[in-house]
Amino acid sequence: MRWPYQRKITIAAGLAGMSLLIIPAAASASTADTTVSSVISPVISLLSSSGTVNLNATPTGSGVQTIASDTVTVSTNDSAGYTLKLGETGVSSALTSGGNTIPAVSGTQASPVAETANSWGYRVDGVGGFGAGPTSAASNQAIASTKFAAIPATGSPDTLVTTSTTASSATTTVWYGVAVNTSAVSGTYTNDVTYTATAN
Amino acid sequence: MQGRSHTVSKRSLLAGLLLAVLFVLLQPGSTRAATVGGSYTITMTPSSTELHAPPDGTTSSSFGVVNEGKTGYNMTLSVAPYRVVGDDYNPQFTLLPGKTDASKWIHFNAPSTQYLAAGQTQNISYTLDIPPGTAPGGYYAVIFAENEPPPSRGVISHNRVGDILYITVDGPVLKQGSLLATQLPHLFLGSSLPLSLIIRDTGGLHFLTTVNLDATSATGRTAFQASLQRYVLPQTQRLVTTTWVHVPLFGLYKINRSAVVAGQVQTLPAQWVVFIRPWLLIPGVLVVLGVVTIGIKRLKRHCLKPQKPKNEKTNVRH
Numbered sequence: 001m002r003w004p005y006q007r008k009i010t011i012a013a014g015l016a017g018m019s020l021l022i023i024p025a026a027a028s029a030s031t032a033d034t035t036v037s038s039v040i041s042p043v044i045s046l047l048s049s050s051g052t053v054n055l056n057a058t059p060t061g062s063g064v065q066t067i068a069s070d071t072v073t074v075s076t077n078d079s080a081g082y083t084l085k086l087g088e089t090g091v092s093s094a095l096t097s098g099g100n101t102i103p104a105v106s107g108t109q110a111s112p113v114a115e116t117a118n119s120w121g122y123r124v125d126g127v128g129g130f131g132a133g134p135t136s137a138a139s140n141q142a143i144a145s146t147k148f149a150a151i152p153a154t155g156s157p158d159t160l161v162t163t164s165t166t167a168s169s170a171t172t173t174v175w176y177g178v179a180v181n182t183s184a185v186s187g188t189y190t191n192d193v194t195y196t197a198t199a200n
Numbered sequence: 201m202q203g204r205s206h207t208v209s210k211r212s213l214l215a216g217l218l219l220a221v222l223f224v225l226l227q228p229g230s231t232r233a234a235t236v237g238g239s240y241t242i243t244m245t246p247s248s249t250e251l252h253a254p255p256d257g258t259t260s261s262s263f264g265v266v267n268e269g270k271t272g273y274n275m276t277l278s279v280a281p282y283r284v285v286g287d288d289y290n291p292q293f294t295l296l297p298g299k300t301d302a303s304k305w306i307h308f309n310a311p312s313t314q315y316l317a318a319g320q321t322q323n324i325s326y327t328l329d330i331p332p333g334t335a336p337g338g339y340y341a342v343i344f345a346e347n348e349p350p351p352s353r354g355v356i357s358h359n360r361v362g363d364i365l366y367i368t369v370d371g372p373v374l375k376q377g378s379l380l381a382t383q384l385p386h387l388f389l390g391s392s393l394p395l396s397l398i399i400r401d402t403g404g405l406h407f408l409t410t411v412n413l414d415a416t417s418a419t420g421r422t423a424f425q426a427s428l429q430r431y432v433l434p435q436t437q438r439l440v441t442t443t444w445v446h447v448p449l450f451g452l453y454k455i456n457r458s459a460v461v462a463g464q465v466q467t468l469p470a471q472w473v474v475f476i477r478p479w480l481l482i483p484g485v486l487v488v489l490g491v492v493t494i495g496i497k498r499l500k501r502h503c504l505k506p507q508k509p510k511n512e513k514t515n516v517r518h
Contacts, residue, residue, distance in 0.1 A: 047359060
């Protein structure tokens with residue numbers, strides 16, 4: 001009667017020993033490290049509300065002014081933020097219609113000026129010397145004292161915004177204004193501008 | 201029947217209202233899509249890239265351009281020099297006279313103008329060829345991707361995004377820099393305190409710095425902490441700023457500023473700042489004014505009170 005018990009004990013002890021041998025292996029397997037890595041690439045995106053800003057005007061002898069806006073939206077996940085610049089796409093800073101031109105105002109971002117008849121320019125409220133605004137859209141209104149600047153050449157664009165953190169659909173309203181009198185030759189005038197967004 | 205139909209119409213109305221609420225709640229996502237679809241959008245990834253190659257060596261990389269809008273357009277690729285001006289790192293895309301133009305080292309392995317359909321992502325690979333004899337150090341350029349809007353009238357806007365290239369030409373190059381403190385007030389009465397420092401790269405290669413700014417109370421409790429990463433270009437200094445918004449109403453805090461500069465941790469001396477809001481001073485000022493007023497009144501009363509002669513006093517007693 002004792003032998004079977006001894007056998008059972010031996011088997012149990014053997015199983016326990018085996019389990020002891022197996023457990024460390026299993027334990028070491030369960031604590032194996034798995035590194036999950038994920039590289040989130042820095043991204044920058046830019047969109048302008050329409051692609052075209054119409055500055056239609058019906059001139060009078062004393063002159064009229066039309067002001068319209070473009071909304072530029074920038075998003076970036078770069079933690080250093082972004083810089084948004086505006087400059088001419090081509091060499092001319094004038095609104096051009098064939099051989100006819102409406103020159104840019106003489107003002108700059110630092111020292112903008114009020115438009116005079118037959119000139120055009122841009123402004124961004126609160127930037128440079130433009131003043132706080134707020135600027136409002138106008139169509140064929142009397143020429144106001146609102147200050148505008150010429151759009152700079154491609155190589156030296158003006159900085160409109162600079163930030164120091166990520167941005168999610170951050171918008172900037174850019175106003176364009178043209179002032180004309182009856183000495184402006186009728187026609188369809190255009191000018192190409194470039195918004196540039198880069199990470200900081 | 202009328203009552204039941206009334207209940208049914210009430211249920212229908214409730215169901216309709218719920219659907220309307222759900223519709224309104226689900227709107228933001230689709231609104232964004234509609235906004236994006238109505239304009240020209242261009243996305244570039246990455247927005248900055250580090251490249252390494254030895255002189256006369258070559259390396260390659262790639263970037264992606266995405267048209268997230270609903271209108272296709274022609275996309276133009278270009279490369280320009282990249283440099284910065286001022287402590288605030290105003291980017292410039294022109295070359296200074298006498299400097300090496302690294303933008304000429306980039307060659308696209310794809311046409312520089314291509315059509316990008318709505319919703320399309322275009323991966324473009326490029327090669328960087330370092331000319332032989334180029335001095336080791338840092339060189340910089342930017343790849344632009346620009347959309348070409350269709351001919352129109354008025355002011356036509358082009359959208360351009362950039363991938364800044366931080367190019368290292370391998371070889372022995374000095375890597376060093378330093379920290380400069382910006383002024384901090386000893387007494388601050390506002391609600392948002394700008395915290396900053398300047399990192400100067402005096403070597404020949406850019407480095408990615410990690411700036412740590414924190415504020416601890418007199419008991420050692422951390423009240424504010426910020427960690428910022430910025431590139432610093434050689435022979436420039438960069439102002440790194442953050443803002444501690446909603447500072448404590450009252451208290452004494454130690455501002456600690458440090459940064460990893462060219463691989464070495466550098467620390468500025470800590471500075472103590474007293475925070476107090478002006479309106480907290482009002483009760484104190486009132487108490488002081490009250491005490492002073494009472495004091496003056498008592499003094500006046502004491503001075504104005506006629507002093508009775510001693511003999512007169514004696515007479516009264518008798």
